[in-house]
Amino acid sequence: MSSFGGITAVVTGGAQGIGRAIADRFAADGANVIVGDLRNPGDLGARQRWVELDVTSEDSAGALATEVGGSLGVLVNNAGIMFEASIAAQTVEQWDMAMAVNLRGPWLMTKALLPALRADGGGAVVNVGSIEGIGANPLHTAYSASKGGVHGLTAAMAVDLGPLGIRCNAVAPGWIDTALNRTYLDRLPNRDQALAELAVLHPVGHIGDPADVASTVAFLAGPDARFVSGQVVVVDGARTTKLSLPPSLAPEA
Numbered sequence: 434m435s436s437f438g439g440i441t442a443v444v445t446g447g448a449q450g451i452g453r454a455i456a457d458r459f460a461a462d463g464a465n466v467i468v469g470d471l472r473n474p475g476d477l478g479a480r481q482r483w484v485e486l487d488v489t490s491e492d493s494a495g496a497l498a499t500e501v502g503g504s505l506g507v508l509v510n511n512a513g514i515m516f517e518a519s520i521a522a523q524t525v526e527q528w529d530m531a532m533a534v535n536l537r538g539p540w541l542m543t544k545a546l547l548p549a550l551r552a553d554g555g556g557a558v559v560n561v562g563s564i565e566g567i568g569a570n571p572l573h574t575a576y577s578a579s580k581g582g583v584h585g586l587t588a589a590m591a592v593d594l595g596p597l598g599i600r601c602n603a604v605a606p607g608w609i610d611t612a613l614n615r616t617y618l619d620r621l622p623n624r625d626q627a628l629a630e631l632a633v634l635h636p637v638g639h640i641g642d643p644a645d646v647a648s649t650v651a652f653l654a655g656p657d658a659r660f661v662s663g664q665v666v667v668v669d670g671a672r673t674t675k676l677s678l679p680p681s682l683a684p685e686a
């Protein structure tokens with residue numbers, strides 16, 4: 434039997450992008466996957482079903498918990514939003530929405546699903562943070578603050594929920610080749626140059642795939658990580674490990 438055979442896994446924001454790859458990975462590994470998303474993805478594979486979910490809503494989180502029923506093996510808090518705005522231009526509503534989806538969402542979903550996660554001796558939670566919870570790109574005050582919060586929340590959840598048999602970890606993805614990022618690059622007049630420059634930023638020589646994040650999530654949620662809790666695992670091809678040097682000090686390639 435594969436590593437997640439017979440368990441139920443919930444993946445929030447699983448209709449597309451990284452969440453979709455995570456849902457596909459758990460289904461391929463034998464889990465029954467509930468894709469909780471605002472949007473119906475329409476074309477889910479075997480052992481996956483969509484349940485309408487708004488992670489900002491207590492009622493919606495409660496309704497999803499009812500769908501899950503008695504026991505939940507894995508919760509992946511992946512749903513997230515991002516926008517770019519200076520502090521001067523940003524509205525309070527934008528800030529609050531980023532926090533409601535990215536930070537309160539994982540907390541609210543964990544709270545709603547706690548009884549199911551406790552059943553059968555305990556489950557695992559994996560939150561999707563970001564390298565922007567460690568550093569920041571320009572115009573991302575709300576996004577970076579929310580993702581830093583997700584990393585702190587992960588530590589606090591691991592401490593509080595460990596005694597209940599629930600492990601909590603996070604992944605912090607770097608630049609991942611999602612439809613959103615591809616559309617962004619496609620809009621640039623110098624797309625190929627931007628891609629080449631992105632590759633240089635990464636010591637491994639390329640950006641990441643959603644499946645790279647999914648495999649790390651699967652490890653953290655699975656039995657091989659039974660003694661791993663409270664960690665934030667960076668999945669960025671060593672981009673944030675590489676210290677920047679001024680061009681005049683950089684060694685020849």
Ligand SMILES: NC(=O)c1ccc[n+]([C@@H]2O[C@H](COP(=O)([O-])OP(=O)(O)OC[C@H]3O[C@@H](n4cnc5c(N)ncnc54)[C@H](O)[C@@H]3O)[C@@H](O)[C@H]2O)c1
Nearest residue numbers: 446448449450451470471486487488511512513563606609
């Ligand atoms: N793409 C990257 O390079 C990257 C890098 C680091 C971290 N991340 C994080 O990974 C996660 C997924 O990113 P992505 O690029 O796949 O995003 P995406 O925009 O492609 O997908 C996000 C999904 O979340 C859903 N969603 C949004 N708000 C929701 C809500 N209130 N309730 C339920 N579902 C909601 C959307 O409908 C969508 O299906 C996010 O948390 C993001 O911050 C992404």
